[in-house]
Amino acid sequence: xxxxxxxxxxxxxxxxxxxxxxxxxxxxxxxxxxxxxxxxxxxxxxxxxxxxxxxxxxxxxxxxxxxxxxxxxxxxxxxxxxxxxxxxxxxxxxxxxxxxxxxxxxxxxxxxxxxxxxxxxxxxxxxxxxxxxxxxxxxxxxxxxxxxxxxxxxxxxxxxxxxxxxxxxxxxxxxxxxxxxxxxxxxxxxxxxxxxxxxxxxxxxxxxxxxxxxxxxxxxxxxxxxxxxxxxxxxxxxxxxxxxxxxxxxxxxxxxxxxxxxxxxxxxxxxxxxxxxxxxxxxxxxxxxxxxxxxxxxxxxxxxxxxxxxxxxxxxxxxxxxxxxxxxxxxxxxxxxxxxxxxxxxxxxxxxxxxxxxxxxxxxxxxxxxxxxxxxxxxxxxxxxxxxxxxxxxxxxxxxxxxxxxxxxxxxxxxxxxxxxxxxxxxxxxxxxxxxxxxxxxxxxxxxxxxxxxxxxxxxxxxxxxxxxxxxxxxxxxxxxxxxxxxxxxxxxxxxxxxxxxxxxxxxxxxxxxxxxxxxxxxxxxxxxxxxxxxxxxxxxxxxxxxxxx
Amino acid sequence: xxxxxxxxxxxxxxxxxxxxxxxxxxxxxxxxxxxxxxxxxxxxxxxxxxxxxxxxxxxxxxxxxxxxxxxxxxxxxxxxxxxxxxxxxxxxxxxxxxxxxxxxxxxxxxxxxxxxxxxxxxxxxxxxxxxxxxxxxxxxxxxxxxxxxxxxxxxxxxxxxxxxxxxxxxxxxxxxxxxxxxxxxxxxxxxxxxxxxxxxxxxxxxxxxxxxxxxxxxxxxxxxxxxxxxxxxxxxxxxxxxxxxxxxxxxxxxxxxxx
Numbered sequence: 001x002x003x004x005x006x007x008x009x010x011x012x013x014x015x016x017x018x019x020x021x022x023x024x025x026x027x028x029x030x031x032x033x034x035x036x037x038x039x040x041x042x043x044x045x046x047x048x049x050x051x052x053x054x055x056x057x058x059x060x061x062x063x064x065x066x067x068x069x070x071x072x073x074x075x076x077x078x079x080x081x082x083x084x085x086x087x088x089x090x091x092x093x094x095x096x097x098x099x100x101x102x103x104x105x106x107x108x109x110x111x112x113x114x115x116x117x118x119x120x121x122x123x124x125x126x127x128x129x130x131x132x133x134x135x136x137x138x139x140x141x142x143x144x145x146x147x148x149x150x151x152x153x154x155x156x157x158x159x160x161x162x163x164x165x166x167x168x169x170x171x172x173x174x175x176x177x178x179x180x181x182x183x184x185x186x187x188x189x190x191x192x193x194x195x196x197x198x199x200x201x202x203x204x205x206x207x208x209x210x211x212x213x214x215x216x217x218x219x220x221x222x223x224x225x226x227x228x229x230x231x232x233x234x235x236x237x238x239x240x241x242x243x244x245x246x247x248x249x250x251x252x253x254x255x256x257x258x259x260x261x262x263x264x265x266x267x268x269x270x271x272x273x274x275x276x277x278x279x280x281x282x283x284x285x286x287x288x289x290x291x292x293x294x295x296x297x298x299x300x301x302x303x304x305x306x307x308x309x310x311x312x313x314x315x316x317x318x319x320x321x322x323x324x325x326x327x328x329x330x331x332x333x334x335x336x337x338x339x340x341x342x343x344x345x346x347x348x349x350x351x352x353x354x355x356x357x358x359x360x361x362x363x364x365x366x367x368x369x370x371x372x373x374x375x376x377x378x379x380x381x382x383x384x385x386x387x388x389x390x391x392x393x394x395x396x397x398x399x400x401x402x403x404x405x406x407x408x409x410x411x412x413x414x415x416x417x418x419x420x421x422x423x424x425x426x427x428x429x430x431x432x433x434x435x436x437x438x439x440x441x442x443x444x445x446x447x448x449x450x451x452x453x454x455x456x457x458x459x460x461x462x463x464x465x466x467x468x469x470x471x472x473x474x475x476x477x478x479x480x481x482x483x484x485x486x487x488x489x490x491x492x493x494x495x496x497x498x499x500x501x502x503x504x505x506x507x508x509x510x511x512x513x514x515x516x517x518x519x520x521x522x523x524x525x526x527x528x529x530x531x532x533x534x535x536x537x538x539x540x541x542x543x544x545x546x547x548x549x550x
Numbered sequence: 551x552x553x554x555x556x557x558x559x560x561x562x563x564x565x566x567x568x569x570x571x572x573x574x575x576x577x578x579x580x581x582x583x584x585x586x587x588x589x590x591x592x593x594x595x596x597x598x599x600x601x602x603x604x605x606x607x608x609x610x611x612x613x614x615x616x617x618x619x620x621x622x623x624x625x626x627x628x629x630x631x632x633x634x635x636x637x638x639x640x641x642x643x644x645x646x647x648x649x650x651x652x653x654x655x656x657x658x659x660x661x662x663x664x665x666x667x668x669x670x671x672x673x674x675x676x677x678x679x680x681x682x683x684x685x686x687x688x689x690x691x692x693x694x695x696x697x698x699x700x701x702x703x704x705x706x707x708x709x710x711x712x713x714x715x716x717x718x719x720x721x722x723x724x725x726x727x728x729x730x731x732x733x734x735x736x737x738x739x740x741x742x743x744x745x746x747x748x749x750x751x752x753x754x755x756x757x758x759x760x761x762x763x764x765x766x767x768x769x770x771x772x773x774x775x776x777x778x779x780x781x782x783x784x785x786x787x788x789x790x791x792x793x794x795x796x797x798x799x800x801x802x803x804x805x806x807x808x809x
Contacts, residue, residue: 358749
């Protein structure tokens with residue numbers, strides 16, 4: 001061990017304990033005019049202080065007994081597929097057909113099979129920039145598929161994108177414009193743990209393909225850049241890690257494989273390790289501004305029991321005791337959730353212990369969202385695990401855990417069982433979207449071996465502002481744009497993305513819970529770096545901002 | 551009825567804690583310690599596990615303390631003898647926690663892998679018995695006359711520490727019983743969360759959820775390894791100060807005061 005290695009943990013301990021958030025980056029760029037319109041929220045139903053459960057027909061069912069990795073389940077995405085202004089839902093199914101659920105209003109959905117067999121991750125995103133939402137998925141034992149929307153509103157139909165994404169078998173994905181050419185690029189990550197090793201049998205015919213950036217070309221094709229040869233990527237995010245104004249690539253890996261970060265330097269991608277601590281098995285990422293300073297925090301979820309009763313600990317111990325017993329000196333991995341914030345030292349420090357959010361269970365999709373619109377970001381984690389190899393001693397090999405809703409009061413998180421979100425249905429993918437346009441975030445969960453569920457938000461909530469963007473060109477929803485909303489001396493940050501949580505995604509809009517605050521200024525940093533400001537804002541509603549043509 | 555420290559130390563008695571801790575036969579003690587280290591090193595080069603390599607040194611260390619305790623009892627009386635023995639044993643125990651701290655924070659072992667030198671002894675059974683032993687010795691020292699404010703703080707500290715280990719031990723047994731029922735009798739169930747620390751009862755109890763208690767820096771945010779490192783650092787320091795205070799307040803142990 002050299003001297004540097006010796007002092008890394010000590011320095012990390014001190015800097016983590018004394019970390020100060022980095023100064024909020026000042027946005028600069030060409031000012032571009034915009035026009036805006038406000039869609040008033042529909043009147044909310046009388047509040048009950050709880051969520052109302054709406055079971056769906058779709059069920060992600062795998063062969064029993066459930067084997068390891070089949071247990072990882074599938075994702076869910078929301079987006080407006082038929083251009084009727086209402087978010088629809090796509091539910092992936094690792095061992096069958098996906099489901100397209102068309103929103104017919106008032107929490108009624110018309111479910112129909114979708115030609116996306118054995119899908120893992122799913123996103124609703126306008127891949128070809130024609131103004132209609134397409135559907136993209138990763139598949140078990142296959143590559144990427146993209147269903148391009150034929151834009152037939154009454155009866156949505158799709159055609160397959162013929163572009164090649166190489167032979168890579170992928171698990172997680174992220175659509176984002178990394179080179180400011182207005183075309184969405186794709187980052188994919190493989191899950192090498194599934195690959196057969198040393199002649200051993202695996203449930204799946206996976207391959208170690210690592211992380212690949214697929215850059216979209218003007219002719220609709222994609223060119224591949226291999227960033228890593230190996231990965232156990234359960235989640236991918238785009239985030240400006242070094243504060244240079246360009247989004248970098250962050251990959252959350254399962255098991256001992258460390259989370260990976262590549263900085264975007266010119267046309268090069270430079271691997272770095274900016275995180276002082278990360279989860280051991282990063283299950284999902286989410287981005288939001290927890291401390292309302294105008295800059296993002298990265299939520300990285302892990303497995304760690306929320307309940308430390310002897311019964312729970314005894315269920316977990318056979319699994320955790322067989323995990324690795326050694327990690328190198330500079331290994332930042334801890335078996336707990338991390339909420340990472342960029343410090344003044346340009347490294348990312350973990351806040352999860354200081355806000356009591358370290359442990360949410362065997363968490364898959366874990367998301368920030370202001371569920372009660374009080375101006376603070378709450379947290380929801382969907383939980384559970386079923387695997388013959390891991391839990392042979394439990395009935396049906398199932399670790400039964402409640403989903404965890406945590407309410408944030410601006411200082412720390414506290415369980416919110418009164419919200420009725422504590423289901424025990426082994427959730428995997430999860431989306432958080434305002435499905436009925438009442439200004440409150442509803443939740444869709446894709447469970448394993450149990451019907452998917454929609455949770456209608458009927459909390460007694462404060463005001464909210466939803467912001468979505470439009471621009472000309474091939475990235476019409478401005479994916480990658482960042483927003484800063486000022487209310488008094490508070491500035492909230494948000495980003496337009498269709499990738500959030502575990503294998504899942506939302507429609508490209510930012511929901512700001514306001515509480516009793518009145519918004520005074522909205523600053524938009526468009527994907528190409530141009531800036532727009534709006535200083536006349538409604539107190540609540542869905543704000544649609546359109547960038548004026550140059 | 552209480553005992554008073556009637557035993558008067560000889561005039562050449564040390565007047566510092568360190569003076570009592572350094573053996574008069576220091577070359578013999580140093581030789582024993584070196585022999586233990588040498589045997590340990592040979593054991594490590596022969597591929598023995600750390601705990602087995604450290605065992606001869608630990609046995610020699612313990613034997614030296616017992617011999618010293620017997621000699622101190624004759625020369626300085628039971629209070630000093632017991633106090634010095636406790637200080638030495640607790641110091642050794644503190645070293646074990648220091649090694650665990652180094653293994654975790656410096657070398658990079660996991661918390662479950664950071665077992666110190668005598669990993670086989672890093673079990674709930676040993677910690678439970680050890681802390682009850684320390685508490686009983688402290689009560690015996692009180693009985694013998696170790697009475698000063700620092701001794702009282704140490705008594706409180708060791709009582710609290712023992713309470714946490716009792717809580718840990720009871721939960722350890724409960725978990726083992728469930729694991730046996732699961733057909734997993736080989737899982738050690740070491741390192742379960744106690745009362746303090748990031749996964750401890752204070753941080754994770756429904757009773758404290760959402761309150762400031764669950765995010766008190768260190769108390770409810772530190773790992774179990776750090777919590778017990780600080781428990782033992784505190785115990786060792788308090789014991790040293792209590793011993794120092796006792797020696798300096800009691801003329802029979804402090805020739806300078808007698809003069």
